[in-house]
Amino acid sequence: MKHFVFANAFVNFLVFPQFSAILKRTLLDYRNKLKSSHISLISKVIHEAEYIVSHYTHLNSFYDWSDLEYRFSKLLYNDEFLVHNIGKFNRNRLQIWVLSNEYMNDFIEEMDEGTLPKEKYAQLVESMPHYFVNLGDSDRCVSRIAFNYEPLDFSTTQPCLADAHCKHRLTSTPSVAYSLSHRMLNIYLRLKVRNCYITSSEEDDMKLIDKLCAFMYREAVYIARRGFFARDLFLEHITLCSLLGYEEFYRQNWFNKALSWMNEYDCIKEFRNFDMNRTRLEQGGYKKRARNEYLKLRCQIFYSTCDAHPSALLMSVLSHAVRHAVHFMQLS
Template identity: 25%
Template structure:
């Protein structure tokens, strides 16, 4: 370790002096250990401040990017913005009992305002693009996600195995989501009340052995249930305690899968979108295994100077050219539209950029909670 402080220099001198006088390896090693501890402790606050500033700047850049191109945001991008916005808002609740940095809070307050204005400005364009889809998923876009944060760290994951089934029926999944949100229209043309579900939906969303976007969509179903307070309704299909157990089970498996995507230093470009979706959905629920410093530093590297997230792979560019409305399928399996991409300015991707904003905002909240 290289010491750059006067304290480290003094202790280096002491080590040499003591070793000459006593000539014992034991004393020399003990003094060296003290030196290493002092150097490490002195540099920890500096590293924390550096990471906090990087996170704030990255979240600001992402918010400013979406604000500059709100007419081209798709529903996927709005979902990411609303999830991230909810995390930023809840930082202020967390800081009611903490002595948080006021300058950081001022920047976060500005970001939340930008996101709110951006989402409102984007709504008319989303409705014009696909009014039926807009009406069906409006409850997920109209307000930030404010979910209860219950910190939890998984232990003993050796026996947890990722699934392999990536099949997903888009229309069935959309119908199940709509039943929870209260936007499902029956055969008579009437809207069913929210928090309506069926055994078929419940079986679909709890089916075991799933992987990739299939299992994250299963988790998202239960997040929507919590977001719409369906777990609090008397006589509901699932209680808050049962919901938490389901979320925990799914996120254990998702974490093991995320570990397989991480190669020790980075994530393959084609898996970055999935990797961030895994971290966002489980992170906002308080599963802190996903809040790893090495992981968030990788995500920070993926962000471009414009503040967005891109994909430059040739096959994706080719599919952008041949698919209508600039959509790019990010999986070979049929998925709902949360799984589709739309190009924004500068070849930025709406879904991936929305996830990037959500991921960084989620880690920012975790970082502030654990630092103050």
């Protein structure tokens, strides 16, 4: 039961140190551009995020290293390396992969052309176990990162501890949707939080991560062109790849669109039609009694005020928007 909660919530908890780190980096780099009122507001948000992370790590302190969530909380405890390793803004670094004839999956060409039906993409989302990295794989591999020693300093890199299972999962194709973003998340946390590499520092950074984010960008463009029907995935792709400073993901209209999804409760509900498609797809694998229970659960989700995962991701997306805006803001 505990692992079920972990599998559905760990990315939500990761968002808090992530958007806190983005805002900390903003203050470090651009404090002289900001008014005192802005600094005070950003500092308050950072403090609240740190409080949540502290509470989360405390709840897991009663477990030991055999527990996945305990190990994950250890990654959140110190964000110094995450703050330092947020990428500088860069342009066209992804171009070689965006224009590449190498395909991450059999449907990327249809995505590029905008002809892939939404229903088909929904099927791909639910086919995550067939694309090397499912949620269980991702959770286990993220939790194993904590076994790597913390780096001595920012310039120190080291090989990640040998892990044949995770290495195979994280470096193999094909990938699509969440399997794509969770591969990116795993490699990023290793390289930028523990300063360790799976293949080599240059290979992980300049090839694996660049390639994954290029295809995540192509998916984000597809989702946007088809009416932003998969909001959660769209936000997840922007959240993760913007950490590397890829300016392809910093689009003002995308930030404005994401902000428009915030309701009067300051959170997001996923687009229901997409969830309805997913409901029909998912329930097919359940026996009748389990299917009825599943439908009851889905109804509760549909009629709830907020969806936790996209709401958490929105915070990171907006923090990226703040950093990017301040970066190009002229001193008065």
